[in-house]
Amino acid sequence: MHGFANPTRFLTLARWLTPLCFGLGLLLVAGALASGLFVVSPDQLMGETVRILFLHVPFAWLGMGGWSALAVSSLAFLVWRHPLAALAARGIAVPGAVFTALSLITGSIWGRPTWGTWWVWDGRLTSMLVLFFLYCAYIALAQAAAREGVSARIPAIFGLLGAINIPIINRSVVWWNSLHQPPSITMGQSAIAAEFLVPLFVSTAGFSLLFGGIVLARMRALIAETQAEARLRRKAQDFDTEPETA
């Protein structure tokens, strides 16, 4: 565990892991979408619109999975004070927000032909919108903390607090009557036919790798930024002290 907390070791690992994630992710997503968009047969009720399943569901899962990972990173930062854990949380926030927004957008596009409406304020849609706002708040908070040079403790606490929304999103369609249907995939059971399930899982795996690749790339960028700033600061100090030593 502590081995990975070493930024140098992380950078050597991330240097080849980032392109691997992107390459493999793109390959899986391309395969899954080609099969999902052109090969599988239409749904018996929804017809062709079922194909948006292969985008909407991975986006929604990753939006929620993103915050779960952000909360775990925040916990690791608060307890073990790993600076990399704080960077990981910051790296996750932006792709998490993007994937959540994409799930809201694709869901809206799907809702119009299926339900007959772009948007309703039911439990699932509302809690997912709250997740998007939480991501936005986290990004603002983490950037403010980084710019002011204060500890990342406050964004980390916020990341942990926000995790309460994840089980609420998950249970929203069970606790409350909602327009969104109850979960199709529950413990070991699936109400999705195997023909749809295989591209769905491949697509999810692919988008997860892309998500991971974005997080790694962002963490590397954040480390580079910190190093560049430190170097500039050192240079400025050298410059200040130079006339006296000379």
Next chain:
Amino acid sequence: MKAKHQRLTLIVIALVALVAAGLLAAWALRNQASYFYLPEQMRAAPPAVGQAVRLGGMVAPGSLKTMADGVTIAFTVTGKGDAAVPVRYSGIVPDLFKEGSGVVAEGSLQADGSFRADNLLAKHDENYVPRELEGMTQAQAAEVAEKTTVGLR
């Protein structure tokens, strides 16, 4: 106790309290945050006549009728047990609206106990079944459906 163990204990206690508080709040919202009334809920605790509410349930098979004017439809929304609410609606119905599937009607309860809908939303269930199954024999389709269908709550 090491400092990091202290922090861990503190955070775990705080998290447990937070989750408990969140779950209690969500539990309290149980009835308030529902998107619609089920027919049995509408029968047990009816909303005020004319108040804008939503009614959700299943369109009873065989109950869908088109009125003489050609644009008004009447059907019965059923829930668990024998609770049923007659609904009237004039307008365009969503593609997925049909007998035996889920519907959410926006409108108001009338004095005679029927429901006047201003808007209909189709509710999709959790089952995704490819169209190919339609061409299968009954036994094959039943077998596939059995494998992929979760029990109705």
